[in-house]
Amino acid sequence: MNYVIVGNGVSAIGAIEGIRSRDRDGRILVISDEQVPTYGRPLISYYLADKIKLETLPFRTEEFYRDNGVDMKLGARVVVVNPAERTLELQDGEVVKYDKLLLATGGSPLQPKIPGIEGKGIHNFTTVAHAESLREIVDKVKRVAVIGAGLIALKAAEGFAEKGIEVSIIVRSRIMRAYFDETAGDMIVSHLERNGLHFYQGAETKAILRNEDGSVRGVETDRGEVPADVVVIAAGVRPNMGLAIAGGIETGAGVRVDDFMCTSDSNIFAAGDVAEAKDMLTGEYTVRPIWPNAYTQGRYAGQNMAGANAPYSGGLSMNSVTYYGLPTISVGNSEENEATGHEVAVHLDRENSVYRKLVFKDDVLVGCVLIGDIDAAGFYTSFIKNGFQLDEEGKKRLMDGDPSPSLWPEEFIEAMLNNP
Structure with a gap:
């Protein structure tokens, strides 16, 4: 073959x-x-x-x-x-x-139709080749603007910020909205701002501004000009x-x-x-x-x-990243809420940067968001992936932060023991 x-x-x-x-x-x-x-x-x-x-x-x-x-x-x-x-x-x-x-x-990478986007000083950040081209200039620039709201945008920003460069992130709506709700997103933004990053959330990019020699001067938004020597496009x-x-x-x-x-x-x-x-x-x-x-x-x-005829059980929406020491994870349908017929349980401790959101549908855990304390993430994920039915006591234990394997169905535990 x-x-x-x-x-x-x-x-x-x-x-x-x-x-x-x-x-x-x-x-x-x-x-x-x-x-x-x-x-x-x-x-x-x-x-x-x-x-x-x-x-x-x-x-x-x-x-x-x-x-x-x-x-x-x-x-x-x-x-x-x-x-x-x-x-x-x-x-x-x-x-x-x-x-x-x-x-x-x-x-x-998507290249949005922004006036001034063609020309030097504009970069993407999805491959090692992109990283190599940015490494060539990273010690020569003072200010970087990142346009985008997803993981690529945040990781690009982190890479520059770690080198002591001033980084501004321009976000049309809010960060990581495909994985995190507004509360989780705000916690991540606050944490990143404490570590020196600047955010322009809810800002519409109007144009890339250039000097007479064609070099980048900044980014024009509907909230004013964002100064920058380099622009990273991370728009999807x-x-x-x-x-x-x-x-x-x-x-x-x-x-x-x-x-x-x-x-x-x-x-x-x-x-x-x-x-x-x-x-x-x-x-x-x-x-x-x-x-x-x-x-x-x-x-x-x-x-x-190779002829196995093995059906794929399906993928799962999942994101797990640590930002400057703040661990985060999102699994499953974490954006759902009461308006969509789901039951939602939330634990929020802003002082210690801890957030736990659990989403249930018909007594089954279908999504979770964990910020700060993610030690039980694997157990929550097992409940989501396997679609375990939960009684009221089981749901309460999950809501209380105790997704114990003792709540797994006996037949599932037996199958695991018999197929280590």
Whole structure:
């Protein structure tokens, strides 16, 4: 069997491990337009801040690829997928054949239509190459403006702030709204402001302002000018669906896959930030661009490419980040409230920066937000992932911060003991 993986993110690693769990002999070829093997993308802010070295970024060692018989073409771009012929054409003209193909092409930063955005001084922050270009200027700038409200924006800001640079974050609505409610977001902002970051929340970006020589002067917003020497655009990511679309593969918000991570072509699979896959809690098919989902999707795709016929149970909305010593986690449908028919329990201790929000639907925990104290996060997640029914006493214990495994169903505990 001839397996080809386009893309080299964490879903590619999952796919390699999935394939090799079923097929030790088939050829695996990974093609990536990046110059380096898979690395920990969430770590690039620490690399920018000189907290870690480049050699610590790889997600797997060189031995991993060698031991799993993986060939790699780095710095190579696929320009055409031909499903009828089961071939790929590379930018240099080379044609590659496949029996089973995985599209793990990830996403690309969105570039909003802002006057002045074209030109020098504008950067993105999603790859090690982006981090490298910023490292070249990080000691030459005094003020940085970050446009965006998500994880990429906050991590870029953190990387610069750690180098003692003045950082302003321009947010159209509020930070991390896909994962955190208003209370949690306000707590994170307050914590970051105490550590020197400046926030312009609810500010609309009007233009990038430039000096006569074309260099960046600042950002014009509806709340005034934000001075800056460099602007980082972190306004979201768009799935890289171009190859799938041109190849006649069905797409929506992402490349559409079934419960086996297979696309509309039976020989082509998709996983990671490009895939529109099943959500564990809602049963809907959506794009969830987070690492744990990407790896798991890749592993299931790899197993099924090798003939496993193993259904993917679905991804879970999840985010876990520590900001300047403040740990945070959000799991599941954490934004729901009483107006949507959910029961919500909240514990708030602003003095100690502790927040716990639990969301229940029909006596099942479907979401949680934890700020400050996250020691029980794994237990809360187990209740969400497994959909355990809770009686009033069980719900109260969860609300009181005691998601004890003693509340798990006996049959679940027995299954765990019998399948360690």
